[in-house]
Amino acid sequence: MGRSVVLIILSLFLCLGARAQQDTIAVQVDTLDRPADIGSGLPFFAKGHGAPVDTLDVGDGRIQIVLKDDNTWYFIKNVSALAESDLFTECWREHIVNPYVNTPLDSIPYRVTVCLVDSVSRFVCPHKGKVFSKFGLRRGRRHTGCDVPYPTGTPVYCAFDGRVRLAERHKGYGNLVIVRHENGLETFYGHLSRIDVAVGQWVHAGDLLGLGGSTGRSSGPHLHFETRLQGHAFDPEWIVDFENGTLRKNVFVLKRSYLSPYNKYVPDSIDEEEEIYMTDEQIRAEEERIAKERAAMKYHTIRSGDTLSGIAVRYGTTVSKICSLNSGLKPTTILSIGRKIRVK
Ligand SMILES: [Zn+2]
Numbered sequence: 001m002g003r004s005v006v007l008i009i010l011s012l013f014l015c016l017g018a019r020a021q022q023d024t025i026a027v028q029v030d031t032l033d034r035p036a037d038i039g040s041g042l043p044f045f046a047k048g049h050g051a052p053v054d055t056l057d058v059g060d061g062r063i064q065i066v067l068k069d070d071n072t073w074y075f076i077k078n079v080s081a082l083a084e085s086d087l088f089t090e091c092w093r094e095h096i097v098n099p100y101v102n103t104p105l106d107s108i109p110y111r112v113t114v115c116l117v118d119s120v121s122r123f124v125c126p127h128k129g130k131v132f133s134k135f136g137l138r139r140g141r142r143h144t145g146c147d148v149p150y151p152t153g154t155p156v157y158c159a160f161d162g163r164v165r166l167a168e169r170h171k172g173y174g175n176l177v178i179v180r181h182e183n184g185l186e187t188f189y190g191h192l193s194r195i196d197v198a199v200g201q202w203v204h205a206g207d208l209l210g211l212g213g214s215t216g217r218s219s220g221p222h223l224h225f226e227t228r229l230q231g232h233a234f235d236p237e238w239i240v241d242f243e244n245g246t247l248r249k250n251v252f253v254l255k256r257s258y259l260s261p262y263n264k265y266v267p268d269s270i271d272e273e274e275e276i277y278m279t280d281e282q283i284r285a286e287e288e289r290i291a292k293e294r295a296a297m298k299y300h301t302i303r304s305g306d307t308l309s310g311i312a313v314r315y316g317t318t319v320s321k322i323c324s325l326n327s328g329l330k331p332t333t334i335l336s337i338g339r340k341i342r343v344k
Contacts, residue, residue, distance in 0.1 A: 062182075063120055075120045077161065077182075079202050087184060088163055091230075094199045097170055097178070100231025105259055108230055114183050114252045116160070116239060121182065124157050124206035125245035126189060127223055135235035144233035145188060145226035148242055150212030152193050152221045158207045159187050159240070164197045173224065174216025177209045187236075190224035191215050232259040298344035302335045315343040 048069025055076075056065045062081045067073050082088055093099035117123050126148075133147035150156075162181035170176045173190035177197060180186050193213025197203060214221045227236040239252050300311055308319045308331060323329045325342040335341075 077120065082182065083163075087182070088180065092165065092180075094166060095168065097166065097173070097176070098228075098231045103230045103232075105232060105256060108232065108256050108259065110256045112184070112229065112254045112256075114185060114229070114254055115250075116183055116247055116252055117250050121161055122205045123160055123247045125240065125242065126157050126159055126187075126209075126225055127154065127212070127242075128245040129242055131237060131242050132222070135233070135237065144228075145190070145224045146236050146242070147222045147224055150191075150221050150223040152211070152213045154212040156189050156192060156209045156212055156223060158203045158205055158209050160185070160205050162187075162203060164199055164201045164203060164209075167195050167197050167199050169215065172217040174218060175210065175213065176216075179203060179209070184229060186226075186228045188224070188226035188228070190226075191218045191222060193221075229254060229259065234258050296344060297342060299340050300343045302337050302339045302341065304337055306335055308333075308335065311341075311343060317343060 050068050050070045050072065052066045053069045054067045056067070057078075058065060058075075060081070062078050062085070064076050064078050065073050066076055091099040091103070115121075127150060129148040129150070131146045131148055133143065135143060135146050137143070156177075158179055160179075160181040160183060162179040164177060165180045165186065166176060166178040168176065173188070175190075175192040175195050177189045177192065177195055178186055179189075189209055191213055192210040193215060194211040196208050196210045203209070212221055212223050218224075225236050225240075226233050227239065228234070234254065238258075239248055240246075241248050298315065300306075300315070308322060312319045312322055319331050322341065322343055323331060325344075329341065
């Protein structure tokens, strides 16, 4: 009797173990070196066959280390812990392209450090190629991603580890896959001819998401690739060098201003270490400076009869200064009534 209870408990344990194994992502294998000061006569681990013998939590339990009986170890991501985190539960909508519509730009911290790769997370370029249509304004419309030529049927790879949030056809995008990543970003893969993943699926960097194509509003086979932070798109070329298929940075300091469609950010080729390691005082000083700058900003709503020179006189400034504060505004621009322009 006692023996069968033990057997039942043991088999239950094994079942749960097998399940946990399926729910996790193996990432990296490394070897635990035997410390030099351990004498050769002392018993250490008996070399086994690579069977997992223990799992250790690291940090908040989202990453675990599995120790094996052959003195090696590997990292796994604890997917069940990740699934419960805010990142993968808040604004998680499976049929809405941008579920962050109620997240205005102002609510994003003015500076977010995005860890793109580390010892357990890698990057794989979705496809190498020369970007032929860049992020930004294109024929008067905002192009929220960049386009890479893509022969129909070519595999599209996932850029970072994450979970598929959307995988279906959407008007302009055609067949679209959106993956949310642990680094807080979402990546978009549009115009696919075939989708090979399902919503909710956990994926690795380098996993096949589908095949390139020309579905949706597309003038020929290409991949439309987007990077977004809480629904706000920024230029993927700031972080990805598509021609070489590499990341430009390991850590990306994303300032809120970069998310504005009119930003003028130009990326450096090296990580902005100073920015990453700013002290609390420096961050506070920077926040205060920005708050002061925002408080000093003044706007004017155009009324009938307004002219730029009249507005400049009224606010004690010049036409050229006003133009420099408003992207696209020229001294000759016809002012439409109701338009809000920045004057200071
Ligand atoms: Zn595009």
